[in-house]
Amino acid sequence: MTVHQPGDGVTFVNTFTLTASPEEFEEAFARTSAYMARQPGFREHTLVRHTEDPRRYVNIARWDDPASLRRAVARPEFEEHAAALRALAGSDPQLYAPVRTARPAPSDEAPVVVVTGGGTGIGRATARAFAEQGARVLVVGRTESSLTGTAEGHDAIRTVVADLTSPGAAETVVDHALRAFGRIDVLVNNAAVSLHGSLADHTRKEDETQIATNLLAPISLTRAALDALEASGGTVVNVSTAGALGLRTWPGASVFGASKVALDFLTRTWAVELAPRGIRVVGLAPGVVDSGIGVRMGMSEEQYGGFLEQMGAQAPAGRVGTPAEIGWWITQLARDEAAYANGVVVPVDGGLSLT
Structure with a gap:
């Protein structure tokens, strides 16, 4: 694309x-x-x-x-x-x-991007980055007001409220994209739930929530979009986490980390499976990003600020990342010029995973 x-x-x-x-x-x-x-x-x-x-x-x-x-x-x-x-x-x-400045609306030939978890943080920044680069974008999320905030000021962004863990939701999102734009060039599987705590702290329901959002939803949505992606020679970008790369451990986030390790495995396997259909699959593994997810997942503002300060000090870059930086990387992985990259998971974490 x-x-x-x-x-x-x-x-x-x-x-x-x-x-x-x-x-x-x-x-x-x-x-x-x-x-x-x-x-x-x-x-x-x-x-x-x-x-x-x-x-x-x-x-x-x-x-x-x-x-x-x-x-x-x-x-x-x-x-x-x-x-x-x-x-x-x-x-x-x-x-x-x-x-x-004023810009013309995207043409009917502009590429079409679907971004899940597009109401906040990395998803919002990614949707806006694609729109600012001339794409037509469909943002998907559970909260209408958040999605409206993402689309504000961007004529190229449309919204659809959907819980991707619900039966039939994936097909509904794909149908919406095809009715609105007629094609899908890029699918960004970004939506995620992170519930921190030890193994003993979580209930089965909380485990199921993380697995359903972080793993089963990308599977269902990618499956539903296969024909559209094949028709466009499209790209899937799976957003995982640098915290789960290699042999690293993550006490306090075992289920979340496990779901992202599984998503990385899907990225590699789908790249091989779907290559004959002309579909490319890549992954991006952000490090600690000031996206507000900690507060949304239950931290106080003070706790989240302390966490960001601590992690920023540990990274060789000397800081945490911004959603805009991650959004830019996602747009670059989706470009035609990146077509020879397939099955890779690219860490963008200020070097933290190297320490």
Whole structure:
């Protein structure tokens, strides 16, 4: 699947009001600008000093797409530059807040992507990343309000509420996609439930919930989509976890980890089984990502923040990941240019699985 990059890109505008000298501000801004210019997706910027009020500056910059800008501002190095600017000036609106430019709606020839678990976190970021790159997207989830939030501001995203653990739900989702778009080029099996606790802590019902969502749902949905994927020469992307790679253990998440190990096995096996039908199957194994899943699974905000801080310190990258970063990797695995990658599970975890 070739994802077409929209030509208009994204523009942000910041008005700075100085609280320090212009010389100090311009020096700090030059350092920030040099950082931005090194980031993929950066196009150009202009810094203009207000003619009537010398304490005000306007900065206008353009990027290829919102995802590029989000990745740039998510890095710790950017926060250092931003803190320096905030110490010297106030910014209106929020520093480097993106303003999306108008874009034409995707054509009827644009590829079609189905993303499960698309109402929050990685699923939301993935759906938006595909849409921003010109695809038509169907997001699937259990909560209508969350799906609506994903689609907000994105004409290319449509939603369908479905519990993929229910009988017939997979066929309903595929039928919806085909009625809406006429094809399926990419299926992203992202929906997951993670219930942490020891073996003794969980009930059989909780075990069944994790297995049904994390393993049986991808099986059912992929099976239901086979004919459509064969017709398009499509790609399946299974989202697992770097925490279950290799011979690693995961006390406190044994059933969740086991479901993801099984999903990785399916990725490898389906790649061989489905290759004669022209369907490619790959996997992505994220590390710890600040997706909010801990809070949704029962942690307090304080507990989740402490967990992220601890895991970020352990990763060679020195931080946890962002949903936008994982979404970008998923879009890349689905591209036609990645067609020779088949049956692989790619870890994107800041190097944590190497420690």
